[in-house]
Amino acid sequence: MSGVGCMARSAVILGLEQAIERIEARPRIRGPVASTGMPDLDARLPGGGLPRGSVVEWLGPSSSGKTAVLRTSLTRLRTRGESVAWIDTRHTLYAPDWTDLVPGAGEFWVVRPRTVGEAAWCADLLLRSGAFGAVAFHVADRSGGRRAPSEGGIRHGAAVRLQRLAEEAGALFVVLGEAPVAALRLGFRPGRVEPVRGVPFGPFLPRARPVWVRIGKRGGVEVPVLCPLSAPRRTADTRDRKGPE
Amino acid sequence: MSRVFPARVASVRVDREDIPPDPMPMATALLAASPRVAVAGPGLWRADARGWERRGGGVALAHALRVAASGTGASGVGIGVADVPVAADAAAEIAVGRAEHVLVIPSGDTQRFLAGLPVSALPLSNTLHETFRALGLRRAGDLTAHSREELEARFGPEGILAHRFACGEDDRVFRSLRSEAPPEAALALEPPAESLEPLLFVLRHLLARVCDDLSGIGRAAARIEIEMTLEGGERSTALVSPARPTRREGLLHDLCRAALERAGLEGGQLPAPVTELVIRVTRSAAPDARQGDLFVTEWRDPMAAAAALSRLRARLGEDGVVWPAPRADRRPETRNTWRPVEMRVISVGDRVIREREREGSAESPVAPGVGGCAGHLTTIPGVLRLLPEPAPVEVKIENGRPVELRDAGKTRIVAAAEGPERLSGDWWKDPYRREYFRVCTVGGELLWLYREIRRTGDLRWWLHGWWD
Numbered sequence: 001m002s003g004v005g006c007m008a009r010s011a012v013i014l015g016l017e018q019a020i021e022r023i024e025a026r027p028r029i030r031g032p033v034a035s036t037g038m039p040d041l042d043a044r045l046p047g048g049g050l051p052r053g054s055v056v057e058w059l060g061p062s063s064s065g066k067t068a069v070l071r072t073s074l075t076r077l078r079t080r081g082e083s084v085a086w087i088d089t090r091h092t093l094y095a096p097d098w099t100d101l102v103p104g105a106g107e108f109w110v111v112r113p114r115t116v117g118e119a120a121w122c123a124d125l126l127l128r129s130g131a132f133g134a135v136a137f138h139v140a141d142r143s144g145g146r147r148a149p150s151e152g153g154i155r156h157g158a159a160v161r162l163q164r165l166a167e168e169a170g171a172l173f174v175v176l177g178e179a180p181v182a183a184l185r186l187g188f189r190p191g192r193v194e195p196v197r198g199v200p201f202g203p204f205l206p207r208a209r210p211v212w213v214r215i216g217k218r219g220g221v222e223v224p225v226l227c228p229l230s231a232p233r234r235t236a237d238t239r240d241r242k243g244p245e
Numbered sequence: 246m247s248r249v250f251p252a253r254v255a256s257v258r259v260d261r262e263d264i265p266p267d268p269m270p271m272a273t274a275l276l277a278a279s280p281r282v283a284v285a286g287p288g289l290w291r292a293d294a295r296g297w298e299r300r301g302g303g304v305a306l307a308h309a310l311r312v313a314a315s316g317t318g319a320s321g322v323g324i325g326v327a328d329v330p331v332a333a334d335a336a337a338e339i340a341v342g343r344a345e346h347v348l349v350i351p352s353g354d355t356q357r358f359l360a361g362l363p364v365s366a367l368p369l370s371n372t373l374h375e376t377f378r379a380l381g382l383r384r385a386g387d388l389t390a391h392s393r394e395e396l397e398a399r400f401g402p403e404g405i406l407a408h409r410f411a412c413g414e415d416d417r418v419f420r421s422l423r424s425e426a427p428p429e430a431a432l433a434l435e436p437p438a439e440s441l442e443p444l445l446f447v448l449r450h451l452l453a454r455v456c457d458d459l460s461g462i463g464r465a466a467a468r469i470e471i472e473m474t475l476e477g478g479e480r481s482t483a484l485v486s487p488a489r490p491t492r493r494e495g496l497l498h499d500l501c502r503a504a505l506e507r508a509g510l511e512g513g514q515l516p517a518p519v520t521e522l523v524i525r526v527t528r529s530a531a532p533d534a535r536q537g538d539l540f541v542t543e544w545r546d547p548m549a550a551a552a553a554l555s556r557l558r559a560r561l562g563e564d565g566v567v568w569p570a571p572r573a574d575r576r577p578e579t580r581n582t583w584r585p586v587e588m589r590v591i592s593v594g595d596r597v598i599r600e601r602e603r604e605g606s607a608e609s610p611v612a613p614g615v616g617g618c619a620g621h622l623t624t625i626p627g628v629l630r631l632l633p634e635p636a637p638v639e640v641k642i643e644n645g646r647p648v649e650l651r652d653a654g655k656t657r658i659v660a661a662a663e664g665p666e667r668l669s670g671d672w673w674k675d676p677y678r679r680e681y682f683r684v685c686t687v688g689g690e691l692l693w694l695y696r697e698i699r700r701t702g703d704l705r706w707w708l709h710g711w712w713d
């Protein structure tokens with residue numbers, strides 16, 4: 001075969017390999033999905049929502065909006081009367097932000113294990129019961145840095161086991177951290193905010209904060225979706241004048 | 246056997262002197278025939294005919310009751326069999342004078358039977374009875390001759406009730422005579438158990454008996470007390486509270502086993518040989534049975550959830566499985582309160598389910614706090630993550646506002662900040678004075694900082710959480 005022929009053949013093979021890689025990297029969702037409650041995000045997600053019976057990787061640094069988006073998704077499930085459990089390994093959930101998930105059909109429970117190993121056992125038990133429409137699993141170890149960019153992950157063996165249980169239960173299983181067998185990965189990234197100087201009594205917080213959600217598997221095509229987060233409200237309803245002097 | 250009743254009854258006997266002094270033998274005999282037998286009055290018994298359709302209906306039930314009653318040899322008793330209590334009570338009164346002591350009101354003839362009864366046979370107040378008599382309304386049929394609205398306009402809500410009774414509409418339940426005393430099972434161990442294994446063996450058998458008893462009275466265990474009598478007379482107690490009232494033996498066994506392991510074991514051995522084990526249901530409740538829907542794929546068994554949560558709580562402790570119950574307090578860490586599993590939630594959930602079913606409301610198109618539709622940007626509220634313990638940070642201040650913060654060797658430039666929000670209180674026990682700032686860093690982090698002045702005048706900055 002001539003040199004030109006070899007080069008053409010190599011180019012074709014390379015092109016095919018790249019195409020196969022793209023196809024394999026693209027998340028394929030065939031089963032039922034759960035809506036996130038955010039039409040923009042649903043429109044971009046494969047299948048139109050978060051896949052039930054699969055592991056969903058939910059990654060992002062602190063303040064990236066990943067908890068807010070997940071909370072919105074779980075609230076959506078709760079309005080459908082499904083029970084939801086959150087495994088809070090870090091013990092950092094703030095109760096007042098979660099009260100509106102309590103009333104209604106089904107239930108919302110927070111499980112607070114002491115270690116990551118215990119958390120995996122909790123996830124196993126919750127998924128095995130088949131009674132929960134969604135289980136959120138925050139992997140990060142409590143001792144492992146409160147704002148570490150990487151939230152840690154679960155071992156491959158445990159992930160395979162939990163994936164199988166989620167599939168049997170038809171439950172949405174979201175891992176806030178790295179999960180090796182995830183069918184879908186959502187990466188969250190906060191938008192950059194430029195500092196403003198010289199503004200009297202300011203600068204104030206922006207009314208909405210941009211958060212980018214990237215959808216896809218590792219090495220795959222990522223679809224950016226903008227999810228603005230509103231500015232937090234004041235803690236107390238009334239101002240106390242007795243502050244530090 | 247009395248199956249056909251008189252179309253018109255002139256009067257109902259009330260005072261009788263031949264009532265058996267001890268109702269227990271009769272109660273025992275009747276309950277053996279049917280569990281839904283209740284006392285309708287002195288010497289009077291009512292039986293629920295509903296549910297007997299496939300076994301021969303009220304006639305078969307009446308036969309069973311007659312055989313049971315005749316076995317006791319008692320006289321002066323009356324047993325009424327009907328679909329509703331008001332008809333069964335009246336039938337029991339009439340049955341007293343009959344040889345069989347049983348009168349059956351067939352399912353479709355309840356209203357016709359009631360129409361011939363005097364109004365005084367209906368369970369109404371004496372005042373209303375006197376009023377009806379004064380107005381010439383002698384029989385229940387006289388009431389049904391008027392519309393329900395007319396009776397309501399004249400006699401108020403009790404008028405509606407009278408009309409409902411006269412029509413054979415009675416929502417009262419046939420209260421069972423069965424004892425609802427909390428089930429209990431005990432076994433003396435000979436020789437005394439020195440390890441957990443024989444205790445678990447006995448535990449399974451005791452729980453089987455308790456669950457049988459619970460099933461018999463139609464109840465479920467909400468709290469179980471396990472009492473171990475140790476050699477020397479000392480007693481050790483462990484409590485078990487399933488997430489939902491249950492009588493599932495397997496689940497209760499797992500929970501009791503976990504409780505025993507927590508309470509009694511020291512290095513795999515019991516602190517002392519156990520001479521007696523008692524399982525006692527200290528709180529029972531109606532079993533929670535929700536009907537699933539074949540066409541609602543999202544429906545999941547709540548008892549399975551209860552079983553999983555109970556096992557989690559058995560291992561993680563009371564605070565291991567919680568739901569948010571924020572306290573009305575200004576201090577954030579006090580406001581951040583989580584409550585352990587409670588049965589109260591179940592009733593709330595059930596009520597909401599019923600309300601939703603009644604309203605026929607569909608789910609809201611989007612979750613609360615999320616607005617807009619596809620193609621439009623939606624804003625969702627951030628969620629605060631509160632550190633269990635505030636972390637000290639170094640903060641650089643310009644014009645009274647934080648502009649830079651250093652934490653764990655990492656420096657962050659502040660892009661915007663809002664504050665101070667002053668919080669203080671608890672001067673009588675644990676005073677605090679804080680100034681909170683919501684700080685947005687250049688990297689997009691939204692942090693919650695506060696500075697606190699202590700009594701020594703020392704000013705320190707703390708990171709309390711972040712919005713995620």
